[in-house]
Amino acid sequence: MKQYIGRRVAYSLLSLFLLSLTIFFFVRVTGDPAALLVEPGASEADIAAIHHQFGLDRPLWVQYGIFMSSLFHGDLGQSFYYRTPVMSLYLSRLPNSLILAVVAMGFSLLIGIPSGILAAVRVGRFWDSAGKTFALLGLSLPSFWVGLVMILFFSVYLRWLPSSGAGTPLHLIMPAFALGWYFAAAHMRLTRSSMLEVLGSEYVKLARIKGLPESLVIAKHAFKNALIPVLTLAGVNLVIMVNVAVVVETVFAWPGIGRLLYEGITFRDFPIVQGVVLMGGAMIVVVNLMVDILYAVIDPRIRLGT
Amino acid sequence: MTITSPADAVSFDVERPARFAFMRRGDFPLVPSLIFLVIAFVAVFANVLAPHNPEIGSLTARFKPPFWQTGGTAQYLLGTDQLGRDVLSRLIFGARVSLVVGFTAVIFAGVLGTALGIISGYLGGWVDQVIMRLTDTWLALPALTFAIFLAAIVGPSMWNIVIILGAVYWTRYARVIRGEVLSLKEREFVRLAIVAGCSKRTIMIRHILPNVVNSAIVLGTLMLGVVIIAEASLSFLGVGVPPPEPAWGLMLSDGKQGLMVGYWWLTVFPGCCIMLMVLSANLLGDWLRVKLDPQLRQL
Numbered sequence: 386m387k388q389y390i391g392r393r394v395a396y397s398l399l400s401l402f403l404l405s406l407t408i409f410f411f412v413r414v415t416g417d418p419a420a421l422l423v424e425p426g427a428s429e430a431d432i433a434a435i436h437h438q439f440g441l442d443r444p445l446w447v448q449y450g451i452f453m454s455s456l457f458h459g460d461l462g463q464s465f466y467y468r469t470p471v472m473s474l475y476l477s478r479l480p481n482s483l484i485l486a487v488v489a490m491g492f493s494l495l496i497g498i499p500s501g502i503l504a505a506v507r508v509g510r511f512w513d514s515a516g517k518t519f520a521l522l523g524l525s526l527p528s529f530w531v532g533l534v535m536i537l538f539f540s541v542y543l544r545w546l547p548s549s550g551a552g553t554p555l556h557l558i559m560p561a562f563a564l565g566w567y568f569a570a571a572h573m574r575l576t577r578s579s580m581l582e583v584l585g586s587e588y589v590k591l592a593r594i595k596g597l598p599e600s601l602v603i604a605k606h607a608f609k610n611a612l613i614p615v616l617t618l619a620g621v622n623l624v625i626m627v628n629v630a631v632v633v634e635t636v637f638a639w640p641g642i643g644r645l646l647y648e649g650i651t652f653r654d655f656p657i658v659q660g661v662v663l664m665g666g667a668m669i670v671v672v673n674l675m676v677d678i679l680y681a682v683i684d685p686r687i688r689l690g691t
Numbered sequence: 692m693t694i695t696s697p698a699d700a701v702s703f704d705v706e707r708p709a710r711f712a713f714m715r716r717g718d719f720p721l722v723p724s725l726i727f728l729v730i731a732f733v734a735v736f737a738n739v740l741a742p743h744n745p746e747i748g749s750l751t752a753r754f755k756p757p758f759w760q761t762g763g764t765a766q767y768l769l770g771t772d773q774l775g776r777d778v779l780s781r782l783i784f785g786a787r788v789s790l791v792v793g794f795t796a797v798i799f800a801g802v803l804g805t806a807l808g809i810i811s812g813y814l815g816g817w818v819d820q821v822i823m824r825l826t827d828t829w830l831a832l833p834a835l836t837f838a839i840f841l842a843a844i845v846g847p848s849m850w851n852i853v854i855i856l857g858a859v860y861w862t863r864y865a866r867v868i869r870g871e872v873l874s875l876k877e878r879e880f881v882r883l884a885i886v887a888g889c890s891k892r893t894i895m896i897r898h899i900l901p902n903v904v905n906s907a908i909v910l911g912t913l914m915l916g917v918v919i920i921a922e923a924s925l926s927f928l929g930v931g932v933p934p935p936e937p938a939w940g941l942m943l944s945d946g947k948q949g950l951m952v953g954y955w956w957l958t959v960f961p962g963c964c965i966m967l968m969v970l971s972a973n974l975l976g977d978w979l980r981v982k983l984d985p986q987l988r989q990l
Contacts, residue, residue: 396827403828411844521977525970527920529927530962533947537955548951628833632924636947646836650843650930662840666832673831 389681397674404666408659409452413445461663462656466648471660474645479627481551482641485564485634486626488557490619492565493572498615500569501576505611506603508581516573523570532563532636549638560637564630568622575618580611617676624672628665720978723971730968734786741780742768745937748775754949757956770956772945778956781937782964788938789968792853793919797911799857800918804864805907809895811865812872823869826862834859835924842930849932852925856918864910871903905983912976916969923965939965 419435427435436442443451455462461471504516539559540548547556583589584607592606593599631643638644642661649657733740752775756763763770769778811822829837841855875881876899884894925931926940934941939961946957 396824399824400828400831403824404831407825407828407832408840411841521970521973525916525973526966527923527962527969529924530943530958530965533943533950533958534962536950537953537958541951541953541955625833629835631835631839632927635928646839647928650839650928655843658840658843662832662836665836666828669831669833670828 386681390678393674393677393681397670400670401667404663404670405453405456406449408663408666409449412659413448456663461660464654464657466652466654466657471656474657475642475660475664478640478642478645481639482627482630482634482643485557485560485630485639485641486623488561489565489568489626489630490623492562493569493622494615494619496565496569497572498576498612501573501615502580502603502608502611504573504577505580505584513577516577520570520573523567523573526566527632528563528567529632529636531566532559532633535559535563536636549636551640556637556639560630560633560639563636564626564633568626571622572615572619576611576615579614580607583607583611617679621672621676624668628668718978718981720971720974723974726967726971727975730786730964730971731790733783734790737784737787741777741783742766743777743780745776745780745784746935748772748777750775754954756954769960770954772942772957773949778942778960781942782939782960784937785939785942785961785964786968788849788932788936789919789922789965792849792856792922792932792938793915793972796853796856796860796918796922797914799853800860800914801864801907801911803857804861805868805900805903807861808865808868809872809899809903812869813876813891813895813899819869822865826865829859829862830866832859835921838921838925839928839930842925847930847933849936852922852931855925856921859921860914860918863914864907867906867910868903871906872899875899875902909976909980909983912972912979915972915976919965919969919972 419432419441441448459472461475463469464471464474467474500512500516500519504513507513536548536559539546546559547553548559550556584603589602589607592602597606627642629643630639630641631646633639634641634643635647642665645657646661648654649661748771752767752771753773755767755771755775757770757778758765758768767777767779769782771777772781807822807826811819811826838855838859841858842851845851845855881894881898884898889898922931922938923940923943926938927944929944931940932938942961943958946954946961949957
């Protein structure tokens with residue numbers, strides 16, 4: 386067990402190292418990073434100053450050392466536009482992204498789990514094909530378009546919901562739905578397959594042989610166990626949602642991390658873009674590590690198998 | 692029947708299936724294929740089909756609604772945008788952008804990922820470790836965010852987007868192909884090739900590659916939809932195909948400004964096009980997956 390966890394932690398550290406190397410490498414290989422780090426329209430002298438300030442005139446490995454040491458100190462650089470450290474900007478936007486992700490997750494589970502169960506219980510029949518169609522639509526509709534069409538209906542024509550911004554719970558409904566929609570399809574698929582697996586197991590057969598009504602078998606015996614992988618995926622997806630919401634947050638002007646990334650692009654504010662990408666990758670590596678460890682704790686077969 | 696050669700002894704009377712028999716078996720996705728063919732046709736003959744120049748509009752004809760609404764004319768069937776450009780013509784030329792970017796990016800990612808997957812799986816050892824750790828790390832990066840990051844560095848252009856999407860999505864091929872190679876390399880024919888003295892390069896190219904091409908194609912069709920949405924998202928955010936190129940994502944981004952005033956056609960039509968294209972690509976990919984590769988059915 387300890388050995389297993391030790392190896393997973395080592396792999397994750399290696400991933401984080403490669404992640405920083407990837408970001409570092411791409412910025413430098415594609416041209417002069419000073420051009421990205423100065424504000425557009427900066428003079429030659431400014432660029433030279435930046436070169437010196439960031440140590441860009443020193444050997445690559447020294448530069449990487451500087452880059453890493455500032456990362457370890459939680460320093461993601463300074464935003465040009467906001468004139469504040471990227472880290473504090475990131476942290477100030479994080480709560481908004483989390484709220485959006487949690488509500489979106491609520492929507493996606495609310496849609497995904499019941500439809501997945503229905504598809505599994507009625508496998509091969511109408512509800513199953515309806516579920517499949519829904520999953521396919523979920524994967525094929527770009528979330529930003531779902532968002533735009535919702536604005537058209539609920540804000541422009543019906544005038545029920547505010548089209549953009551944040552502040553009231555009403556502001557949350559549309560972005561959360563647009564973001565959760567795509568994930569609902571994934572949760573539906575997993576619920577269905579997990580439910581099918583559980584329904585075919587011995588203890589469910591026993592429950593049926595005991596004469597329990599089918600509804601009780603599904604609700605009490607099958608559902609609870611089928612839920613484990615779904616909730617695990619939901620946990621991972623919550624972190625992914627925080628990091629992929631950029632288009633949805635842009636459509637609804639939701640002041641989260643995605644919107645910060647978009648501002649980074651439009652204002653040519655490179656430190657923001659780099660910081661958001663680094664933090665996103667790191668968050669996902671850490672969550673994957675947590676899931677691996679959690680699974681090893683729950684299921685001994687995993688840690689013995691490796 | 693007299694048996695004259697061992698070949699006769701093992702030949703069964705198998706009816707050769709008619710050329711298009713696979714279509715009649717009932718599970719062929721006819722509608723998605725037709726939609727896809729229509730989009731491909733429109734993209735190829737965009738110059739002939741488009742009624743107007745997609746990049747030049749007339750400022751006197753701004754925000755014209757589609758022809759069935761009051762104020763719309765038959766001259767602009769699906770209306771015009773904020774610069775008076777014909778929406779239909781832009782949609783037609785947009786199909787070309789989407790298809791070109793989608794296909795080339797998928798092929799680029801596929802070639803890169805398949806090559807690295809084969810090398811990683813066949814050579815094993817530290818090469819495998821390096822490639823797979825890199826794959827894991829890149830998979831951990833949220834694809835769209837990573838693409839935005841790369842686009843912010845190299846700057847927007849259609850071919851840069853192809854390279855960026857290829858660089859972001861090769862990891863998925865590498866993972867799957869490596870897994871296949873691991874089991875392939877234990878098979879008899881590969882061992883025989885080793886005994887016969889084939890070089891590692893020959894084995895990888897002549898013996899392993901043909902056996903993983905099917906999986907790569909299936910993955911490619913499934914990735915096509917993902918890549919098209921990614922391209923549209925990048926264009927929508929302003930780091931994709933640069934204006935005035937008529938990309939669907941860009942049209943949505945322009946349409947967003949007119950949304951609150953009720954210029955619905957600028958948003959609804961490009962989105963429908965993306966949806967139709969991605970939906971048919973996904974349906975075709977699903978069908979191909981079941982047909983070509985039973986191993987991937989659980990994917």
